[in-house]
Amino acid sequence: MTAKSIDIAIIGGGIAGASVGAFLADFGVRVHLFEMESSLAYHTTGRSAALLTPHYGPDSMKAFAAIGRSFLETPPAQAQGPLVEPRDLLTVIDSDQTLTVERPPKSVWWDESTCLEKVSFLRKGKFLGGVVDKDVASIDVHALHSCYIRTITGKGGVIHQNARIDRLNLNPSGIWEIHVNGETYQTPTVCNAAGAWGDEVARTAGVTPVGLVPKKRTVVVLDSNQFADVNFDIEIFVVVEPNYVYFQNFGVGKLMLSAADQTPSIPCDAQPDEMDMAVAISRFEQVTNLKVTRIDHSWAGLRTFAPDCNPIIGWEPYREGFFWLVGQGGYGVFSSPGIGLYAASLLIDREIPKAYAESPFDFSSLSPDRFRLS
Numbered sequence: 078m079t080a081k082s083i084d085i086a087i088i089g090g091g092i093a094g095a096s097v098g099a100f101l102a103d104f105g106v107r108v109h110l111f112e113m114e115s116s117l118a119y120h121t122t123g124r125s126a127a128l129l130t131p132h133y134g135p136d137s138m139k140a141f142a143a144i145g146r147s148f149l150e151t152p153p154a155q156a157q158g159p160l161v162e163p164r165d166l167l168t169v170i171d172s173d174q175t176l177t178v179e180r181p182p183k184s185v186w187w188d189e190s191t192c193l194e195k196v197s198f199l200r201k202g203k204f205l206g207g208v209v210d211k212d213v214a215s216i217d218v219h220a221l222h223s224c225y226i227r228t229i230t231g232k233g234g235v236i237h238q239n240a241r242i243d244r245l246n247l248n249p250s251g252i253w254e255i256h257v258n259g260e261t262y263q264t265p266t267v268c269n270a271a272g273a274w275g276d277e278v279a280r281t282a283g284v285t286p287v288g289l290v291p292k293k294r295t296v297v298v299l300d301s302n303q304f305a306d307v308n309f310d311i312e313i314f315v316v317v318e319p320n321y322v323y324f325q326n327f328g329v330g331k332l333m334l335s336a337a338d339q340t341p342s343i344p345c346d347a348q349p350d351e352m353d354m355a356v357a358i359s360r361f362e363q364v365t366n367l368k369v370t371r372i373d374h375s376w377a378g379l380r381t382f383a384p385d386c387n388p389i390i391g392w393e394p395y396r397e398g399f400f401w402l403v404g405q406g407g408y409g410v411f412s413s414p415g416i417g418l419y420a421a422s423l424l425i426d427r428e429i430p431k432a433y434a435e436s437p438f439d440f441s442s443l444s445p446d447r448f449r450l451s
């Protein structure tokens with residue numbers, strides 16, 4: 078069978094692979110994206126809390142958020158509608174604590190009565206009040222991911238589903254051969270956007286892993302039907318410090334909550350952990366008037382981190398044509414426009430847009446060289 082020659086092969090159909098593919102498509106590259114599952118965004122991307130929190134995470138992610146924000150707020154036509162909606166993020170402070178909470182630039186203070194007015198089921202007498210970050214938004218992750226995919230296919234790119242890459246050979250002339258589902262593809266460039274499987278894909282390509290750690294987080298969804306007179310249709314994302322639990326509305330009459338657990342895991346189809354569900358509910362009950370009797374449903378996802386908790390974006394120094402795009406941790410959705418454009422520029426050796434050069438953050442520090450050349 079003759080091999081098909083392709084420009085760039087992207088491995089992984091989550092938000093990382095889709096976003097870099099979309100920016101490459103905008104630059105005129107016809108990408109082929111390979112996803113092992115039958116549906117795209119099946120793993121971490123489809124399991125997030127869907128927030129744009131520009132003041133959250135390492136400086137690298139804050140810098141990507143700042144650059145990519147205009148894309149989210151004024152998206153291209155392929156988005157077919159808005160991608161973000163403003164959402165206040167309230168961090169309530171337990172009255173037993175003298176904890177100081179960092180005040181983001183656009184924040185205000187709500188006293189206890191304002192907190193109770195906005196979130197009526199918080200426990201009275203439990204909080205001093207809370208800091209409200211007014212610079213946060215919720216993201217329509219499905220719409221964002223679909224926008225990227227439409228951009229790829231609209232420019233002639235190809236999406237392969239049920240296409241697990243488990244053989245990657247670099248031939249002596251510097252061309253990668255990919256064998257999948259009975260076909261062979263040849264390409265000078267492989268982009269590893271395989272999320273929790275990033276190190277596995279590297280091994281497949283004969284590349285030394287970088288030490289990615291997938292960390293499982295469990296989310297519980299409650300239905301307000303089990304309580305008398307409780308309104309879960311709040312327009313606020315609530316974080317409770319210091320005994321950490323967060324919650325937000327999750328569709329009509331539903332609330333999602335998590336104890337923000339992060340348990341190291343192997344790459345897998347993550348399943349909710351009973352103990353983490355119990356911790357989330359117990360913490361929720363301590364800060365509200367509610368006694369939970371029933372869980373509507375639950376899920377878990379893997380937030381994957383590099384050893385220094387910054388993303389890894391750049392060429393592998395010891396293997397020709399192998400590009401890393403992994404380690405987005407808990408910030409991969411909101412950072413995706415900023416990361417996608419940056420990675421696409423590196424991949425085709427295009428001048429990095431001015432916004433990156435003008436940022437106080439040094440994006441070149443995200444190259445895998447930092448794990449190789451010390």
Ligand SMILES: Cc1cc2nc3c(=O)[nH]c(=O)nc-3n(C[C@H](O)[C@H](O)[C@H](O)COP(=O)(O)OP(=O)(O)OC[C@H]3O[C@@H](n4cnc5c(N)ncnc54)[C@H](O)[C@@H]3O)c2cc1C
Binds near residue numbers: 089114123125
């Ligand atoms: C509970 C939770 C809350 C979160 N909240 C937020 C939030 O509020 N805001 C935010 O920005 N981020 C959040 N995140 C993080 C965000 O979801 C991730 O950073 C992001 O989705 C990672 O995207 P990805 O494309 O790298 O990974 P994935 O979505 O996992 O995509 C990787 C893909 O690669 C595929 N793959 C792997 N190996 C192969 C192979 N060999 N061949 C073919 N395909 C392969 C997998 O099937 C998978 O689909 C949250 C995550 C969790 C779990």
